[in-house]
Amino acid sequence: MVKHTIYGVVLFSVIFLGCEKPDDKQQSVEKMVLKGISYLDDLPISVIVEDGFIKEISRSVEGEEEPKYYLAPGLIDHQVNGYLSHSFIGDGLDHDGLKEITEGFWEKGITTYLPTLTTQTGEVLLKSFENIAQLLEDDEHLAQSIPGFHLEGPFISPEAGYRGAHNLEWIRDPNWEEFEKWYSASGNRIIEVTIAPELEGAMDFIRKCREKDIVVAIGHTAALTDDINEAIEMGATVSTHLGNGCANTIHRHHNPLWPQLADDRLTASIIVDGFHLTREEVRTFFKAKGPENTVLVSDLTRLSGMPPGRYEDFGQELVMTEEGAIMLLSENVLAGASFLITRGIENVIKFTGCTLGQAIDMATKNPARLLNLHDRGEIAVGKRADLILFEFQDGLLDVKKTLVGGDVVFEK
Numbered sequence: 449m450v451k452h453t454i455y456g457v458v459l460f461s462v463i464f465l466g467c468e469k470p471d472d473k474q475q476s477v478e479k480m481v482l483k484g485i486s487y488l489d490d491l492p493i494s495v496i497v498e499d500g501f502i503k504e505i506s507r508s509v510e511g512e513e514e515p516k517y518y519l520a521p522g523l524i525d526h527q528v529n530g531y532l533s534h535s536f537i538g539d540g541l542d543h544d545g546l547k548e549i550t551e552g553f554w555e556k557g558i559t560t561y562l563p564t565l566t567t568q569t570g571e572v573l574l575k576s577f578e579n580i581a582q583l584l585e586d587d588e589h590l591a592q593s594i595p596g597f598h599l600e601g602p603f604i605s606p607e608a609g610y611r612g613a614h615n616l617e618w619i620r621d622p623n624w625e626e627f628e629k630w631y632s633a634s635g636n637r638i639i640e641v642t643i644a645p646e647l648e649g650a651m652d653f654i655r656k657c658r659e660k661d662i663v664v665a666i667g668h669t670a671a672l673t674d675d676i677n678e679a680i681e682m683g684a685t686v687s688t689h690l691g692n693g694c695a696n697t698i699h700r701h702h703n704p705l706w707p708q709l710a711d712d713r714l715t716a717s718i719i720v721d722g723f724h725l726t727r728e729e730v731r732t733f734f735k736a737k738g739p740e741n742t743v744l745v746s747d748l749t750r751l752s753g754m755p756p757g758r759y760e761d762f763g764q765e766l767v768m769t770e771e772g773a774i775m776l777l778s779e780n781v782l783a784g785a786s787f788l789i790t791r792g793i794e795n796v797i798k799f800t801g802c803t804l805g806q807a808i809d810m811a812t813k814n815p816a817r818l819l820n821l822h823d824r825g826e827i828a829v830g831k832r833a834d835l836i837l838f839e840f841q842d843g844l845l846d847v848k849k850t851l852v853g854g855d856v857v858f859e860k
């Protein structure tokens with residue numbers, strides 16, 4: 449049903465049309481109209497953006513030309529270790545690198561991401577957080593897309609399989625004093641922590657994280673029902689890449705998967721790149737969690753965007769296969785992913801038969817809710833204008849235009 453809005457008709461005739469902002473900064477109100485097909489219901493929709501925010505939403509007026517592309521909120525990926533040869537670990541990332549990563553994501557419709565720092569020595573983590581925090585201080589434009597950081601490890605299971613590709617040498621029990629140093633180095637930007645709740649001191653650590661409003665995720669864990677339940681009671685709300693960071697051989701009754709799948713208080717993040725989970729696992733997890741409690745993540749590493757071959761990463765030998773899987777040779781385990789979250793959207797539709805709207809919600813609205821990013825993740829009045837226009841054809845998603853905070857940051 450195409451609804452008429454008189455206000456919409458009047459507004460369309462007077463507002464500034466097009467996407468380039470006027471050069472004159474004195475102009476007090478900057479407006480733009482974006483027209484597209486709603487990702488939620490396949491009907492035409494017009495969104496009016498004013499001063500970087502969504503001001504008005506209306507259905508298109510009868511007789512108007514049908515829009516060509518889908519319109520959706522910008523995508524959110526809360527697990528990104530690196531991209532295009534750049535890693536967030538260490539102090540080697542400079543402004544150009546951060547710009548390349550962020551603009552690379554804008555090209556693909558990802559408007560928000562959390563740089564994710566994995567298990568390292570305390571000193572390296574400290575330097576890494578200091579470095580990225582400074583880069584964000586220096587560039588507000590890029591910082592719009594990076595609301596905080598995700599710390600995955602070093603407080604995870606040391607057991608083979610559960611630890612995945614994390615280096616055993618640096619895995620340890622939770623240490624709040626050490627964490628506080630990283631937190632302060634990050635400019636209080638660590639907004640999500642993945643830990644294994646079975647470790648000594650983990651419950652106290654979770655409680656302290658929650659006092660700072662840090663989202664607590666369970667991951668790389670060998671914990672069973674009691675520890676998982678207690679972690680949830682203490683405030684854990686997410687399972688990090690459920691089904692991964694898990695041993696290949698587990699007890700059929702007592703293992704870390706069932707209690708996480710069974711509890712509705714945990715949202716599951718999943719990597720749907722076709723390597724990390726089978727189609728059947730994705731279908732089962734989706735059925736257990738439902739479209740509102742499932743979140744897509746990429747787990748990209750710096751090898752993403754690089755050609756297949758052998759690589760050395762922090763002293764470990766990795767191989768990227770022709771198909772795009774990244775393996776840590778010494779442990780024969782996957783070491784992050786090479787496909788963007790857009791591949792996850794395409795695959796989750798294929799694997800589960802969910803709608804485009806549900807798949808996009810798993811990479812927009814759901815992570816925004818989970819991470820308390822109340823200013824984004826939906827096309828709603830008052831939200832920041834992080835929007836994408838894209839074509840969705842033959843199961844493939846192709847981004848045509850991206851806006852962040854009302855600015856066009858990519859267009860083709």
Ligand SMILES: [Zn+2]
Binds near residue numbers: 600612689
């Ligand atoms: Zn992991």
